[in-house]
Amino acid sequence: MTSNSDISGKKLAAGICGILLGTLGIHKFVLGYNTEGLIMLLVSLLTCGLVAPVMGIIGLIEGIIYLTKSDEEFYRTYIASKKGWF
Numbered sequence: 001m002t003s004n005s006d007i008s009g010k011k012l013a014a015g016i017c018g019i020l021l022g023t024l025g026i027h028k029f030v031l032g033y034n035t036e037g038l039i040m041l042l043v044s045l046l047t048c049g050l051v052a053p054v055m056g057i058i059g060l061i062e063g064i065i066y067l068t069k070s071d072e073e074f075y076r077t078y079i080a081s082k083k084g085w086f
Contacts, residue, residue: 004071011074015067022059023052027066028084036084062086 010030018027025040040059044052065086066074077083 007071007075007079010079011066011069011071014078015063018059018063018066020063022063023056025055025059027059027063031078033082033084 014027014030017030021027023040023044025037025044028034028037028040040055044055062085066078069077
């Protein structure tokens, strides 16, 4: 298992990136979910930004969810179980 500081740092980075850069899926890349991050990035870019607000809302919601979970719950859900969406 990784240390609590590693989990807290990853949780904080993913949460902030989700809130600020959710449209681009950066928070997914931070967590190692490259497929999900690429989906969000490509949907935002290939629709010429038309669907970007939807991706931004998804990122905002996920960022808030990440930050409100305890470190243990975050680890179980997103690191150990690899839950990619919400």
